Amino acid sequence: MENNNNAGDTLHPPAAKHDGAAAQANPLSPTRHAKAEEDRKKEEAAASTPTSLEKLAQEIDQFVRRLKTDGNAHNFEIPDFAERYLDLVEEKIMKYDAGEGKPRWGEVSEEDSWLLNNANRFSKLMTLVTGNYPDHEPEKISGAQVSMMNRISSIHQRLMTYLEEDFRFLIEESRIPTELDPGGYNQNSIDTKGKQHMTASEQQQEVAQEQDGLEQDTNFPGYSEETIASLSKIASEMLFGGYESECCQVYIISRRNAFEEINQKLALEKISIDEMVTKVQWExxxxxxxxxxxxxxxxxxxxxxPGERKLTEAVFANNQAVAAGLFSSLSRGVVIQLLNFAEGAAMTKRAGEKLFKLLDMYESLCQVISNVARLFPDESVEEIKTEMNLAKSRLGEASIHIFCDLENQIKSETAKSAVPGGAVHPLTRYIMNYLSIAGDYKETLEQVFREHTKRDRSGSTSKNAEQKNEGSWDKETPSPFAKQTLRVMDLLDSSLEGKARLYKEVALSNFFMMNNGRYILQKIKSSKEMSKVMGDNWIRKKSSDLRNYHKNYQRETWNRVLQCLNHEGLTVNGKVHKPVLKERFKSFNSLFDEIHKTQSSWVVKDEQLQSELRVSISAVIIPAYRSFVARFAQTFDPGRQTEKYIKYQAEDIETYIDELFEGKPHQSIGKRRT
Known part of the structure; x- marks a missing residue:
């Protein structure tokens, strides 16, 4: 646009001169007389009318103010200078159209002001003109008045079209691309390993710090203050002029595209619930x-x-109701897309490995619901909170179903072959590692079970199992999650007892229960949160069970060895009964060789338990063997007879005991010595 305040001086057509000769030729003609009178009036009006666009605009403003003051005016006459004003405005618009066809907002500030001022002026004209010409009495409106109204409407529409183009140009082309960090939350917020040594308050503090850092580092929504001020001026005039729908549509489309760009940069795919459930691999x-x-x-x-709300409130500063509606519409669309993803994840086929990812999503929703809801206007906040809580419930219910399915996984493990070497059963490892990670989510799982457990949950354990559980339940942790965890542990114990019966040797059966029980106890004790869930009573009972399994193993294995080293029955009338002594040494050598060969292949991966077992065995066997040898060795003749029956020194026995439980079958001691 160009600033041409004197355009009216050159563009206004000259006034028609009065044709006196023609009138005298036929002075009786009423038509000619009327025309002459009209021409005379036009000449007088032209002589008294300002000719520059600026002055004409001032006159129009005065005319508008007078009409506005006289609110009851009807059938008023639009002054003749208004037509000249419209001519000059249209010529100005034609010059504006003669440009390159692109919005030119910001190139010349005077042109921007002219467009805004005239848009405002014509909006007022439209309001007053349409308001003072009654639609129910069209016969009272002359053809000239209709023509004038149509011209005002046409120019008003063209001015609003220019504003709309400028608005679109500013909001689309002036936005500074937002720099995003696609991995901003990936490492800390959703890494389960990172949660193991963090309390809930520490996790919340970490999230708050991450959000503060994001607010400081992210340039959003990416418009300069000058641009926002211009957008606000244009929006104000468009809304005032009755073009709210057009302005809002441009804003919504542009900002929706900006959000789509954000989603793409953050690697969030736009995918339907059906596609998530049926097509996307869980991995x-x-x-x-x-x-x-x-x-x-x-x-x-x-x-x-928060940035989008500030932007809408700034752009539509003169109409906060419109701003609230736009923000609600835009943000709700994004929220629904995010919630659809959450519901799709919750609806996928349930499997144990999905639990912790679903809980990560659940935690994230819990953290943001209140903050997001506060941003929405009162009339839509309840709806958006309902939608978010519904998605949270779906995730919670899916999480409960998956966790409770541990019961079925234990029940369905019906292997008929024993684990070699009495090792920790794979089921034990799976369940305990699962519960160990679940401990990192204790507070979340407590909340999930408390808020989303259904009374008649399918797949629950029997009444007898519940009563059994009540006996071992620490009353300090009477939460639904604790109850379910104890049910799982009771089922695991029962399953292991059944698997222990697959071993033929009683010693190995007890060894298996001790081995698995130790693994279970260590996993619980190594997790502060799971220790709280299980409670002190359970830990004490489990420790007592382990001591019993250990004693039973010792009795079934090493008591037989000790019987060989018993002094009773070896002397008769104060003399050693040599044949019996020989048989005792032979039995000891054979039995120890057999135990060493067998139990070297038994498996204890827990180094502490392995050491404790070896120490406890040595503490029983070595002193007894050393005492037996010291008491009866001199009975044999020195040389070959001694070597035949006393094959091992006490130090040898200790060395061989230290080879037990490595899961590696050793060659027979006897063969190694020959």
């Missing part, structure tokens, strides 16, 4: 999509939604 979802979802959700809550 892909867990590795890529869920971390991206959590990252996106938290960044929206911390930065993008």
């Amino acid at each position: 892909t979802m867990a590795r890529d999509m869920i971390p991206a979802w959590i990252n996106t959700l938290k960044q929206y809550a911390a930065v993008y939604f």
Whole structure:
């Protein structure tokens, strides 16, 4: 646009001169007389009318003010200078159209002001003109008045079209691309290993710090103050002029595209619930999509939604109701997309490995619901909170179903072959490692079970099992999650007892229970949170059970060895009965060789338990053997007879005991010595 305040001086057509000769030729003609009178009036009006666009605009403003003051005016006459004003405005618009066809907002500030001022002026004209010409009495409106009204409407529409183009140009082309961190939350917020040594308050503090850092580092929504001020001026005039729908549509489309750009940069795919359930592999979802979802959700809550609200409130500063509606519409669309993803994840086929990813999503929703809800206007806040809580419930219910399915996994493990060497059973490792990680989510699982457990949950254990559980339940942890965990542990114990009966040797059966029980206890004690869940009573009872299994193993294995070293029955009338002594040494050598060969292949991976077992065995056997040899060795003739029956020194016995429980079958001691 160009500033041409004197355009009216050159563009206004000259006034028609009065044709006196023609009038005299036929002075009786009423038509000619009327025309002459009209021409005379036009000449007088032209002589008294300002000719510059600026002066004409001032006159129009005065005319508008007078009409506005006289609110009851009807059928008023639009002054003749208004037509000249419209001519000059249209010529100005034609010059504006003659440009390159692109919005030129900001190139010349005077042109921007002219467009805004005239848009405002014509909006007022439209309001007053349409308001003072009654629609129910069209016969009272002359053709000239209709033509004038149509011209005002046409120019008003063209001015609003220019404002709309400028608004679109500013909001789309002036936005500074937002720099995003696609992995902003991936490492700390959703890494289960990182949770193991963090309390819930520490996790919340970490999230708050991450959000503060994001607010400081992210340039959003990416418009300069000058641009926002211009957008606000244009929006104000468009809304005042009755073009609210057009302005809002441009804003919504542009900002929706900006949000889509954010989603793409944050690696959040736009995918339907059906596609998630039927097409997407869980590995892909867990590795890529869920971390991206959590990252996106938290960044929206911390930065993008607050930023979008500030932007709408600034752009539509003169109409906060419109601003609230726009923000609600835009943000709700993004929220629904995020919630659809959460519901899709919750609806996928349930499996044990999915629990902790679903809990990560559940935690993320819990953290942002209140913050997001506060941003929405009162009329829509309840709806959005309902939607978010519904998605949270779906995740919670799916998590409960998966955790409770541990019962079925234990029940369905019906292997008929014993684990070699009495080792820790794979089921034990799986369940305990699962519960160990669950301990990192204790507070979340407590909340999930408390808020989302259904009374008549299918797949629950029998009444007898519940009564059994009540006997071992620490009353300090009477939560639904603790009850369910204890049910799982009771079932695991029962399953292990059944698997222990697969071993033919009683010693190995007890060894198996001791080995697995030790693994279970260590896993519980190594998790502060799971120790709280199980309670001190359970830990004491489990420790007592382990001591009993240990004693039973010792009795079944090493008591037989000790019987060989018993002094009773070896002397008759004060003399050693040599044949019996020989048989005792032979029995000891054979039995110890057999135990060494067999139990070297038994497996204890827990180094502490392995050491404790060896020490306890040595503490029983070595002193007894050393005493037996010291008491009866001189009975044999020195040389070959002694070597034949006393094959081992006490130090040899200790060395061989230290070879037990490595899971590696050793060659027979006797063969090694020959």
